[in-house]
Amino acid sequence: MNSHLPTEKQQKLKQLIVIFCILLITLLFAFTLLIAEPTQELSSFELDQQGQKVGSGPTEFRIHNQQLYVAVPSNGHYVIPEADLKTIRMLSDDIATRQIAVDQKHVYCGNMILKNLNPQTVRSIGDGYISDGQVSYYCSQITERNTELNVVQEVWQILLHHTGIGSKPQSYWYPHYQLETSQSPYQLTVQGTVSNGEYTYFRGKLVEQANGHTMRYLPSYSGSSDRLRESSHYTADGTHVYYKNQRVPVQDHPQLMVFDFGGGIESEFLHDRKTQNFYYQTSPFSQKYSPYHLLNKDDEHAHDPLFLSQQGIYFYHRQEQKLQRTGDNPFSQKLTQLAPDVFHNGQDTYYLGLYDKYIRSGRGTKLCYRSTVLYRLKNAPVNRWQKIAEVKYGNSRWRAATIWKNGAQYYYFDEFGQGQGFDQAVYLIKDAYALRFILNPSRSSDDIRQYAGRGILLSPQVERLAKAKYDENFCVSELWSQNE
Known part of the structure; x- marks a missing residue:
């Protein structure tokens, strides 16, 4: 036993020497960095001018x-x-x-x-x-x-x-x-894709077993627009389906559709309307909970799309790359949409909103997490909803919201979205004066953006049904506030 002690001591000594050398080199460079003249680079402005x-x-x-x-x-x-x-x-x-x-x-x-x-x-x-x-x-x-x-x-x-x-x-x-060398020249077949009959490439990466000459982009819709366009990343060749250059485990058929949630990087989902299943990039949603129904197809009042199944409400956690359950499905029997991100099930009314948690300190503001929340309105019987007006600004044909009456209360169903400062789909109109102010046809888009901040619109009484959350930064305070 004792014969091994010197060897163990020597190993520990070597480790300490290595750590000391690394620290010494780091300190030397830090000192050099402090006393040396930094390399001066030309600015973009100087080069342009x-x-x-x-x-x-x-x-x-x-x-x-x-x-x-x-x-x-x-x-x-x-x-x-x-x-x-x-x-x-x-x-x-x-x-x-x-x-x-x-x-x-x-x-x-x-x-x-x-x-x-x-x-x-x-x-x-x-x-x-x-x-x-x-x-x-x-x-x-x-x-x-x-x-x-x-x-x-x-x-x-x-x-x-x-x-x-x-x-x-x-x-x-x-x-x-x-690209691989061959006797046949490469030709552009669709945007971003070349093929020579033997090899096919999508933005420079090999697409295995693809027929480049029958390649096409799948149709895609984005946001509240009903106009279809071409997907940015999903292609098909009549047999196989690809996300970028990777195979998706589904056969090509006419009922494949893409929806682009948010229009950002990696924002596309593939929808197989024949099986009612969804895919994120190349990963299919679990068959265990299928079929799925997409609740919200745009990001007006949501960070993520929510998917309904008989087993609950799910969202695809794009950071962790897995499907997560976030609550019970209140629409298992009936789902009717009153307005964008506003729904009812025959008994209650629900809407989507954002809840982002920030903490503030002497060093500034830090975002802890983002979340998409499904709320249930309190004191709003479904059979009493009456649409009374549309809110448009100036002479514009663009609709900013709709006004609804429920009992003695008036509600503002927003369509401007989070990009214009409206983090939730439903607001309570404060009083009769606020209603007249909103319905004034001379109001501009700038006026509308100030409604919530000026107290013209209020947050109604609600119950939170589901919360799709993902962390942005570690916040110590979140360790004891998990119920927010």
């Missing part, structure tokens, strides 16, 4: 003081030391290639050199795809975080760059991918 554009069309490239710069959104500008300023040119005047330049030796995707491409014969295929007849690439028009650069590397490179020892870290870049 003083730099010379490359080409006559759309471009991200500028020449300044005999150096070529390229804009890489989210991380400023980068110098391209390899560039030949005498022969530098844009690949084309197409806006989709504004991030691609060529000189006598290289082809550049932003500040990255695309290897093995012949700059003399390279041409644009479309939507960021280029080829020299043999080698083909995709160069994205939108920058992304460089996942090949880990946090330790990035911090180290920032320190080196700040002290003038190293170059600027490639924290963001224009993603670029080389």
Whole structure:
């Protein structure tokens, strides 16, 4: 037993030495950082005002003081030391290639050199795809975080760059991918997709087993608009369905529909109307609770869509990537919609609203969590609802709300939404004076936005039925206030 003690002590000593060295190096660099002159970068304004554009069309490239710069959104500008300023040119005047330049030796995707491409014969295929007849690439028009650069590397490179020892870290870049080489040339089939009959690519990534020549975008609707458009990410080829370049476990058929909740990044859901199931990206909702019914198709008074099944109300937690139950389904027998985000079940009236928890301190305001809440109105019998007016502003044809009467009370059913300062779908109109004020046809959109703040509209008495919540930041106070 004792023979192992020296070895264990030596291991602990080595660990302590390593930790000490890391701390020492960190302190040395921190000291260097304090005393060194930081590297000065040209601002975007200076480059735009003083730099010379490359080409006559759309471009991200500028020449300044005999150096070529390229804009890489989210991380400023980068110098391209390899560039030949005498022969530098844009690949084309197409806006989709504004991030691609060529000189006598290289082809550049932003500040990255695309290897093995012949700059003399390279041409644009479309939507960021280029080829020299043999080698083909995709160069994205939108920058992304460089996942090949880990946090330790990035911090180290920032320190080196700040002290003038190293170059600027490639924290963001224009993603670029080389396509498989084959005898047949690549052709653009639908937006963002190329195929040569053997290989198909969606925004530079291989789509396995896809027929690129029959590829189409699935129809999509967004918000309260009934007008269909093409999905941003879901495609189908007559057999398979894809989210970006990944297979979705459903066969292509005419009853597939996409809805875009919120119109942001990763905001699309796929709806299979034949089975009444839903998919987020490539993940199907659990068959255990199907069929599902979508309660709210837009984000006017909600952060997330809510899905009804016989077993309850669910929402898809997009951070944790799983379906979560958030309450009982009060609409298991009947669901009637009075107005956007306002519903009844034959007995009670319900509406959607937002509840976001903030805490304030000397260091500012911090958002703890966001949530979408389904409320049940108190003292509002369903059989007494009477629509009496529409609220429009000025001479506009756009409707801001509808006015409803229930017994002796008047209610304001909002359609402006959270973007205009209305966090809930239903408000109680304070009194007869407030009602006349709201119904005045000369009211402007600015007047309407001030209704709640000026006390013209009040929050009615309610009971909370369901709450779809996700955390934004850790807040200590939430440990003892879980019932909010």
